[in-house]
Structures are given as C-alpha cells and as structure tokens.
Amino acid sequence: MTIRVLVADDQQLVRTGLRGLLERDPEIRVVAEAGDGREALRLAAELRPDVALVDIRMPELDGLTLTRLITGDPDLAGVRVVVLTTFETDQYIFEALESGAKGFLTKTVGREELCRAVRVVAAGEALLSPSVTDRVIAELSRRPEPARSAPERLSALTAREREVLAMIAAGRSNTEIGEALRMSPLTAKTHVSRIITKLRVRDRAQLVTLAYETGLVRPGGTPPDGTPDR
Missing domain, CATH: 1.10.10.10 (Winged helix-like DNA-binding domain superfamily/Winged helix DNA-binding domain)
Incomplete structure (x- = not known):
C-alpha cells in the first residue's frame, strides 16, 4: 500500500529535497507540494493525504495554526501531521504537540529516519525523536x-x-x-x-x-x- 504525502514548506529547495528523499522509498509517494499554510490546508482537504509534512514557519497560515485546523477537522481525521522544524531556534515544539501533531522532525534528518517517520505515523502511531522528546521533557520539568x-x-x-x-x-x-x-x-x-x-x-x-x-x-x-x- 502506497503512503500518500503532502509536503508543505515555503522554501522550494526544501520541498524538492524532501520529495527526492521520500520518493526513493517505493512505499511513499508525494502527491502535492504547498508553499504556504493556506495552500496546504486546501490541498489536504482536496487530496486527503495519509501524512502532511508541515513546516512550522510559513506565510498565510503558520504550521501550528495549520496543524490545529487539520487535526480539529473531522473530515480530515485521516490526515496525520508531522511537523518540520529547525529545532535549535524554534520555540514552538511543545505547542505543536498539544495541537495534535503526530511526529516531529528536524530539517537535518536523514533519508532513512524521514521515511521511517512517515511510515510510523501513517500506521497510526506517534513519533517523537529523542531530541524532541528531550525538549518536551525539559519544558515539563520547568513547570511546577x-x-x-x-x-x-x-x-x-x-x-x-x-x-x-x-x-x-x-x-x-x-x-x-x-x-x-x-x-x-x-x-x-x-x-x-x-x-x-x-x-x-x-x-x-x-x-x-x-x-x-x-x-x-x-x-x-x-x-x-x-x-x-x-
């Protein structure tokens, strides 16, 4: 069974790179690319991909807002969101988790980890990489x-x-x-x-x-x- 993926990032070079990495896996097919959050939402509703790779920082709708809109729409229940982040400078990982994202990846991720994440999330599980898990734990540990x-x-x-x-x-x-x-x-x-x-x-x-x-x-x-x- 082919896993259908939507890639949403405002940088053409990043989208092209992600498509190239993903489509080396015979089980994964990129069905669409979006350059901003509003276009990504439209394509998600139109194509109902299995997985949406979403950059946090995008024009029109940022990745966090897009994640909430997708996960909060019953008609898009089958679309699972994986957030892409620059991690070192991004302060919104914890909010993305609470917004319903099923996975988190940095843009420095390798092909095998990227494809594994897509497969895991498409199968209905959540994926938290060790670095992101550490960040979530650090946030929680600062709380009372x-x-x-x-x-x-x-x-x-x-x-x-x-x-x-x-x-x-x-x-x-x-x-x-x-x-x-x-x-x-x-x-x-x-x-x-x-x-x-x-x-x-x-x-x-x-x-x-x-x-x-x-x-x-x-x-x-x-x-x-x-x-x-x-």
Whole structure:
C-alpha cells in the first residue's frame, strides 16, 4: 500500500529535497507540494493525504495554526501531521504537540529516519525523536511539580496499563512494548488504544505529555518511586 504525502514548506529547495528523499522509498509517494499554510490546508482537504509534512514557519497560515485546523477537522481525521522544524531556534515544539501533531522532525534528518517517520505515523502511531522528546521533557520539568491529586487522573488505569503508559513516554513502539512485557504487538496496541480511551486524549503524543504532567514518569525516564523505567 502506497503512503500518500503532502509536503508543505515555503522554501522550494526544501520541498524538492524532501520529495527526492521520500520518493526513493517505493512505499511513499508525494502527491502535492504547498508553499504556504493556506495552500496546504486546501490541498489536504482536496487530496486527503495519509501524512502532511508541515513546516512550522510559513506565510498565510503558520504550521501550528495549520496543524490545529487539520487535526480539529473531522473530515480530515485521516490526515496525520508531522511537523518540520529547525529545532535549535524554534520555540514552538511543545505547542505543536498539544495541537495534535503526530511526529516531529528536524530539517537535518536523514533519508532513512524521514521515511521511517512517515511510515510510523501513517500506521497510526506517534513519533517523537529523542531530541524532541528531550525538549518536551525539559519544558515539563520547568513547570511546577504535579499536585498530589494529579495521579488520580490515572486511577482508571490498571497496573499493566500504567506500565505500558510509562513505556510510551519513554518512546517505545508497540513492538518494543510487546517484547518488554512479553505480549504480542497487537496486544500492546490494544492496551494503548484502551489507555487513550480511558484518559480521553487524542493520541500517543498527548499520552507522553500526560505521563510527565502527572508524575508517572519524570525527566530522565524515572518513575516516581525512583526505580529506572524499563
């Protein structure tokens, strides 16, 4: 099955480079390019790509606004957004996460990582690269310590589901979770779906945020009891 991708960036050279990298993968096809956010929104509605690679800084509509408009439109529920950023100077990663982006990539990413990200996100999972995860954790660590009542938000979860949530926060895929907990990837995926439903969040990316906000996992990958996260 071919993964259909929309590339949105205001720089022609970047769009051309991304297309060239992506289309070396026989499973990926770039169906359109957009030079600004408004054009990207129109093309997303018209073509319904599987994945939209969106630059944060664009004219007309910036990437954050575009992400919110796409993820907030029920008619575009099948379009998954991956944010492109210059990272070192961009201050909006955390906001993009909360806006519903399914993945984050820097513009220095290599071809294999780029194509892997597209495949992972197209399959319905969220992708947070280690550098971006570190940035999200750093932002959360600057916030006040969770209130004692915060863990009550996780009271609906079983002990196994809390284990799975901690592994999601550590960036583990369904396959890796399954291997660590001796279950099939399908069973791991079922646990993830149940956790999302119970906690009433949009996706895995928001689960990562919630895990840190509630104190289930702390910066450095350590649970509240001080034992290293598996």
